[in-house]
Amino acid sequence: MSTILITGGSGMIGTALTRTLREAGHTVRHLSRTAGFHDGVNAYAWNIEQGTLDERALENVEHIVHLAGAGIADQRWTDARIKILIDSRCASARLLLEKVRSSGTVIKSFVSAAGINYYGAETSDHIYSETDPPGPDTIARISVAWEEAVDEWASHCRVVKLRTPIVLSPNGGALQKLAVPVRWGLGSPLGSGEQWVPWIHINDLVRIYQQAILQEDMEGAYNVNTGFDVTNADLMRTIAQVLGKAYFLPRIPSLLLKAILGESSSVLLEGSRASNTRLMATDLAFEFPTLKEALINLLDR
Numbered sequence: 302m303s304t305i306l307i308t309g310g311s312g313m314i315g316t317a318l319t320r321t322l323r324e325a326g327h328t329v330r331h332l333s334r335t336a337g338f339h340d341g342v343n344a345y346a347w348n349i350e351q352g353t354l355d356e357r358a359l360e361n362v363e364h365i366v367h368l369a370g371a372g373i374a375d376q377r378w379t380d381a382r383i384k385i386l387i388d389s390r391c392a393s394a395r396l397l398l399e400k401v402r403s404s405g406t407v408i409k410s411f412v413s414a415a416g417i418n419y420y421g422a423e424t425s426d427h428i429y430s431e432t433d434p435p436g437p438d439t440i441a442r443i444s445v446a447w448e449e450a451v452d453e454w455a456s457h458c459r460v461v462k463l464r465t466p467i468v469l470s471p472n473g474g475a476l477q478k479l480a481v482p483v484r485w486g487l488g489s490p491l492g493s494g495e496q497w498v499p500w501i502h503i504n505d506l507v508r509i510y511q512q513a514i515l516q517e518d519m520e521g522a523y524n525v526n527t528g529f530d531v532t533n534a535d536l537m538r539t540i541a542q543v544l545g546k547a548y549f550l551p552r553i554p555s556l557l558l559k560a561i562l563g564e565s566s567s568v569l570l571e572g573s574r575a576s577n578t579r580l581m582a583t584d585l586a587f588e589f590p591t592l593k594e595a596l597i598n599l600l601d602r
Contacts, residue, residue: 303409304328304361305514308393309368310342313473314414314506318366321507330358332369332397349393359406364514367413367451369393377563378439386443391450398454411454412513415462417499417524417575419444422567424496430576431464431522439564448522459520461513466499466526466575468506471599480540480600488541488548492555494534496572499526502589502598512583519583524575531592533572543596 305322309315310331319329319342333344336355345358349369370390376382394413401408420429421436435441454460469476482488501509506525513519531539534552541548555570589595 302326302328303363303514304330305364305366306330306332306358306362307366307368308332308397309370309414310344312368313470314468314503314510315366315368316472317470317503317507318368318510321511325511330362332358347393347396349389349396352396352399354396354400356400356404359401359404362406362408364410364412365397365401365408366510366514367394367397367411370414370447373416373418373440373443374568383439383443387446390443390447394450395453398457401457408454408458410459410461410514411451411457412461412463412510413447413451415448415451415464415522416440416444417464417466417526418568419448419464419522420573420575422571423573424493424571425573428574428576429524431524431579438567440568459517461519462522463506463509463513463525464522464575465506466501466524468503469500469595469599470503471601472503474503476540476596476599479537480544483537483540483544483546483548486547488537488546490534490537490552492533492552492570494532494537494552496533496570497530497574498533498536498572499524499530499575500536500592500595501525501527502587502595505587505589508588509580509585512585516583523580524577525580526575526577527587527590528577528581529591530574533569536592539592539596540600543593543600 322329331344332347336346337344345355347354371385418440421438421441435445467475
């Protein structure tokens with residue numbers, strides 16, 4: 302069994318991954334702003350702004366999973382907010398690399414979250430693969446900076462970047478926010494409703510992380526969507542069907558969302574398809590390959 306260090310371990314993905322790894326017999330540690338011990342996991346303190354990290358966290362660590370990063374759509378994208386979005390991902394990865402090198406720790410793999418929005422926020426029927434270039438907009442710029450920082454680890458160990466779509470989970474995240482108005486009978490597509498929404502069930506994403514940590518021939522970038530992408534209108538309609546609610550209201554105007562959210566509304570109003578052919582070549586089998594199966598599993602009526 303391995304010792305695995307996770308940044309962002311208290312978040313939605315980190316919590317699920319930690320539980321699964323510990324059930325499999327691995328030792329899991331977290332890096333956190335405050336040190337502590339919770340549910341069998343030691344959290345060691347680090348401070349990205351001050352460039353400090355409790356190096357006891359690195360003792361005997363074989364794999365690192367990098368999930369740390371401020372929420373992409375949590376606030377309007379001012380220049381200051383964009384800097385936070387980039388620094389929380391990039392400065393943290395670079396601080397870890399610096400401390401790993403200075404401590405002489407031998408790491409086998411560095412597995413990092415990345416964004417499916419690497420290809421940009423636009424609505425088209427083009428199916429993006431990992432060989433496509435990045436998009437030209439702000440969300441793509443954030444994604445490129447993120448991956449460049451992660452790629453610096455390639456001289457030290459095997460690097461895996463999981464370009465992640467919307468993650469469907471029973472414990473927070475986008476699905477629970479989208480389901481609230483539907484439960485009230487107010488379900489409606491966002492904007493045109495024609496934007497594509499790549500997605501994945503949290504259980505399948507956790508299994509991909511497990512595989513990326515331990516499978517030595519996995520390396521580089523992977524789109525980790527199910528491959529059965531849906532439009533926003535399809536997503537909202539299926540949520541309504543699973544919850545047994547009506548779905549007939551007019552679309553929420555794009556102009557309204559842009560006025561409220563500014564440029565960050567692009568992650569809601571635009572979206573393209575993504576190919577998961579490279580991921581499927583690793584012999585992965587999804588537990589929840591279709592949207593309806595995933596939603597039935599996740600949504601309480």
